[in-house]
Amino acid sequence: MKQRLLGAIILAALLVILVPEWLDGAGHKSRYPEQIIIPDEPVFRPIPQVKETSPPQPVSAKEIVESSNAAINAWALQAGSFSEQANAQMMRDQLRAKGYPAYIDEQKTADGNIYRVRIGPELDRERVEKLKSKLESEDKIAGMVVKHP
Numbered sequence: 001m002k003q004r005l006l007g008a009i010i011l012a013a014l015l016v017i018l019v020p021e022w023l024d025g026a027g028h029k030s031r032y033p034e035q036i037i038i039p040d041e042p043v044f045r046p047i048p049q050v051k052e053t054s055p056p057q058p059v060s061a062k063e064i065v066e067s068s069n070a071a072i073n074a075w076a077l078q079a080g081s082f083s084e085q086a087n088a089q090m091m092r093d094q095l096r097a098k099g100y101p102a103y104i105d106e107q108k109t110a111d112g113n114i115y116r117v118r119i120g121p122e123l124d125r126e127r128v129e130k131l132k133s134k135l136e137s138e139d140k141i142a143g144m145v146v147k148h149p
Helices: 002-023 026-031 061-071 085-097 125-139
Strands: 074-082 102-109 112-122 144-148
Touching: 074 085, 074 125, 085 102, 085 112, 112 125, 112 144, 125 144
Parallel strands: none
Antiparallel strands: 074 112, 074 144, 102 112
């Protein structure tokens, strides 16, 4: 009986000492050392109404394309130029099978259409130059670096 009573007292003392230590949330606080502060919702002021004194001038599609082309310099590697579309498609398909992003650029001339097979486009000219060297060494195709489109 003494042993049971002594065991019960020890067990109760451990529970009184340890349970509050486990349940006080100290473990949660130690995992998140910084307090997270959520800012208040921002207040957006309405945009004042602007009175137009004259109607806006229409902008042509050509002007939009020219202004966007002036801002972006893209490059492509021209791998071939053909007068027959079937030949251009065959070369494009062969390049695509090798993993190159090839496409056909059609140019209309007085003598007929010219179908240019190109790889790209890329924004970095150096990457196109490296691709040109790789194409010449591996596939024996002498390409030409051109501006895209």
